[in-house]
Amino acid sequence: xxxxxxxxxxxxxxxxxxxxxxxxxxxxxxxxxxxxxxxxxxxxxxxxxxxxxxxxxxxxxxxxxxxxxxxxxxxxxxxxxxxxxxxxxxxxxxxxxxxxxxxxxxxxxxxxxxxxxxxxxxxxxxxxxxxxxxxxxxxxxxxxxxxxxxxxxxxxxxxxxxxxxxxxxxxxxxxxxxxxxxxxxxxxxxxxxxxxxxxxxxxxxxxxxxxxxxxxxxxxxxxxxxxxxxxxxxxxxxxxxxxxxxxxxxxxxxxxxxxxxxxxxxxxxxxxxxxxxxxxxxxxxxxxxxxxxxxxxxxxxxxxxxxxxxxxxxxxxxxxxxxxxxxxxxxxxxxxxxxxxxxxxxxxxxxxxxxxxxxxxxxxxxxxxxxxxxxxx
Amino acid sequence: xxxxxxxxxxxxxxxxxxxxxxxxxxxxxxxxxxxxxxxxxxxxxxxxxxxxxxxxxxxxxxxxxxxxxxxxxxxxxxxxxxxxxxxxxxxxxxxxxxxxxxxxxxxxxxxxxxxxxxxxxxxxxxxxxxxxxxxxxxxxxxxxxxxxxxxxxxxxxxxxxxxxxxxxxxxxxxxxxxxxxx
Amino acid sequence: xxxxxxxxxxxxxxxxxxxxxxxxxxxxxxxxxxxxxxxxxxxxxxxxxxxxxxxxxxxxxxxxxxxxxxxxxxxxxxxxxxxxxxxxxxxxxxxxxxxxxxxxxxxxxxxxxxxxxxxxxxxxxxxxxxxxxxxxxxxxxxxxxxxxxxxxxxxxxxxxxxxxxxxxxxxxxxxxxxxxxxxxxxxxxxxxxxxxxxxxxxxxxxxxxxxxxxxxxxxxxxxxxxxxxxxxxxxxxxxxxxxxxxxxxxxxxxxxxxxxxxxxxxxxxxxxxx
Numbered sequence: 001x002x003x004x005x006x007x008x009x010x011x012x013x014x015x016x017x018x019x020x021x022x023x024x025x026x027x028x029x030x031x032x033x034x035x036x037x038x039x040x041x042x043x044x045x046x047x048x049x050x051x052x053x054x055x056x057x058x059x060x061x062x063x064x065x066x067x068x069x070x071x072x073x074x075x076x077x078x079x080x081x082x083x084x085x086x087x088x089x090x091x092x093x094x095x096x097x098x099x100x101x102x103x104x105x106x107x108x109x110x111x112x113x114x115x116x117x118x119x120x121x122x123x124x125x126x127x128x129x130x131x132x133x134x135x136x137x138x139x140x141x142x143x144x145x146x147x148x149x150x151x152x153x154x155x156x157x158x159x160x161x162x163x164x165x166x167x168x169x170x171x172x173x174x175x176x177x178x179x180x181x182x183x184x185x186x187x188x189x190x191x192x193x194x195x196x197x198x199x200x201x202x203x204x205x206x207x208x209x210x211x212x213x214x215x216x217x218x219x220x221x222x223x224x225x226x227x228x229x230x231x232x233x234x235x236x237x238x239x240x241x242x243x244x245x246x247x248x249x250x251x252x253x254x255x256x257x258x259x260x261x262x263x264x265x266x267x268x269x270x271x272x273x274x275x276x277x278x279x280x281x282x283x284x285x286x287x288x289x290x291x292x293x294x295x296x297x298x299x300x301x302x303x304x305x306x307x308x309x310x311x312x313x314x315x316x317x318x319x320x321x322x323x324x325x326x327x328x329x330x331x332x333x334x335x336x337x338x339x340x341x342x343x344x345x346x347x348x349x350x351x352x353x354x355x356x357x358x359x360x361x362x363x364x365x366x367x368x369x370x371x372x373x374x375x376x377x
Numbered sequence: 378x379x380x381x382x383x384x385x386x387x388x389x390x391x392x393x394x395x396x397x398x399x400x401x402x403x404x405x406x407x408x409x410x411x412x413x414x415x416x417x418x419x420x421x422x423x424x425x426x427x428x429x430x431x432x433x434x435x436x437x438x439x440x441x442x443x444x445x446x447x448x449x450x451x452x453x454x455x456x457x458x459x460x461x462x463x464x465x466x467x468x469x470x471x472x473x474x475x476x477x478x479x480x481x482x483x484x485x486x487x488x489x490x491x492x493x494x495x496x497x498x499x500x501x502x503x504x505x506x507x508x509x510x511x512x513x514x515x516x517x518x519x520x521x522x523x524x525x526x527x528x529x530x531x532x533x534x535x536x537x538x539x540x541x542x543x544x545x546x547x548x549x550x551x552x553x554x555x556x557x558x559x
Numbered sequence: 560x561x562x563x564x565x566x567x568x569x570x571x572x573x574x575x576x577x578x579x580x581x582x583x584x585x586x587x588x589x590x591x592x593x594x595x596x597x598x599x600x601x602x603x604x605x606x607x608x609x610x611x612x613x614x615x616x617x618x619x620x621x622x623x624x625x626x627x628x629x630x631x632x633x634x635x636x637x638x639x640x641x642x643x644x645x646x647x648x649x650x651x652x653x654x655x656x657x658x659x660x661x662x663x664x665x666x667x668x669x670x671x672x673x674x675x676x677x678x679x680x681x682x683x684x685x686x687x688x689x690x691x692x693x694x695x696x697x698x699x700x701x702x703x704x705x706x707x708x709x710x711x712x713x714x715x716x717x718x719x720x721x722x723x724x725x726x727x728x729x730x731x732x733x734x735x736x737x738x739x740x741x742x743x744x745x746x747x748x749x750x751x752x753x754x755x756x757x758x759x760x761x762x763x764x765x766x767x768x769x770x771x772x773x774x775x776x777x778x779x780x781x782x783x784x785x786x787x788x789x790x791x792x793x794x795x796x797x798x799x800x801x802x803x804x805x806x807x808x809x810x811x812x813x814x815x816x817x818x819x820x821x822x823x824x825x826x827x828x829x830x831x832x833x
Contacts, residue, residue: 007402046828051641056667060634067638177415180405220623221643229626291439
């Protein structure tokens, strides 16, 4: 039997990806250009017995999904720039209290209200540095409608596996463009369930590291009673200011992601074997980059592309290796040089990093990238 | 490369984004090609400028936006002025003859007929002007077959409006062929 | 026989953080008696709070407890309740947490009429941060950030809750300790969003600055201003000047409850499911 296909927007695909991953609780607040996610899930979630909430504001939507997750739900919210700013405190809460959740954020122009219908890639730093304090960050940046679907599923999996908020951040072009999507069959893509406790309720501690860096999480209402707080906490969930405990717990929270970078980081290498120039790109910009690389090759220029699929944790290892091989790195991005900073950090001055930075609400076109490729000597 | 680029432009509320979506759906779901549809619009739901872009190809489509336009539909004078400059040499410009009175100059083939009035008078409902225009674009571009395009139209509209849209598509298709032959 | 509070207190978590003379402990005891009266199952009960002195209460109670971020208790609790409608969800917090930073979540929880109970301990001040004025600090009073007297008019929490759509609104005081558990019992039993405001005191950061000579004087003030709703019916407007009504102020059993309404949404969605 042939698989089900549809012609969908990135945002619609994201909603369907969430359903595939078993999302049963969504809370959102209307914001351009991500509202289609809410619209699809308000239609589809109740059919599965799931809950869709439109909350009073962005913060409430984030709070509601964290509450929903603690009560056992597989949860997601969707938003865009200004909403991401508003949610940041509670994203931090999700990090310290270690609550699995998916934050789907469509990148539009900013700061503030900016250009609500214009594409942008200027939230990538906000995904890591937006909330205060040290914390783990996972952020996926899909480049097509199909990939948005699949990356939302992967985001749910990573959230459960590492017990932490995970962001999926398409730019407005990917979120709103329509392409054919082929739906996987049930079971075709792995869906990772939450690690729940095996110990009896009286022995349960919500941050019990004897089970490793990612302790099992019980659900309220499932027979376990425990305490959750946004304060620095001990393994039993209660607050502490004991220096050695706070230090160890903070380090563990970050380590859960840092020690598993190879499991989390994904990327695509395109024509890199003999490349002199590498275009590093992500999201819709990578589509322009691929087009430009193909034309460069036709013109005899040895260009290739490294496409970032996981923005955080950043693919340091891969970029460092590339920097030792190529003559130059070109980075087109719809911001004033955010990924560029990371590339410069990884390149350590070995090769020039040439940026094409655009914040006028227009996509970066292949010609611009081709011109920059030709600047690498 | 088989890449073919279409742009549907006009003002918000004319249904041009829908027309683009149906064209892309016809190519990608029914014709077995690949297609990407994207759009840009102002914050307002009605009025303001609106454009919908469709790329059709036999292979994977990288850049989802128009680079050199093969076929342009312009449903307002403003859209005709704004977008005709990046029409390819030998490309196609379809305009509503009542709304675009200053035909932009260029090395492309211009086809015109009163699209909105056709919808109003020949089909009976102005609201299906976008489907009249789509029928015309399908006829002029030859990127998808008439049958597949019609299937895409019919699968995209509410059941109660199937006949209306079938008629709009068909009249648009025929009118464009007639206008193109002139 | 004296009531055994220990069966509801988490072992090893006392002493609490509240200052001598603070009324929060009285409210906590009232809540515990209410939970005991209703024989709530600990595993099926969530106590959710925001930030502030009053919001530390959940840490002491032996059940599912969630100490969230400042002002966000109602929004977190809505998530818990929607994901597990069978749970009893009780919110606790102070006046600053609930009516300033959390004001939006508060009124929308009232509007939805979701079946949860919110106990607001109103001590007219931000205590934990050292006594800044809150939306409930009376006009003219002193706080660390109103050294010349508070220019702001205050909120009437009960009226706010009624106006926003809560279907059970009651008020008690920390002085009238025996009434607290009765109000909370009735609030929890009510099907819908119930609000219990407890007029409280903060001798440390509010009393000192406003010429209350002692905790006793603060408590006596609560005693003096409180007028039971029934008694108020027989009093003139003049007699009610400066008084605060206590007891069950509002009850509406006709407004649809949110969990019930959402179940209908699911029913409708599943009926059209292809």
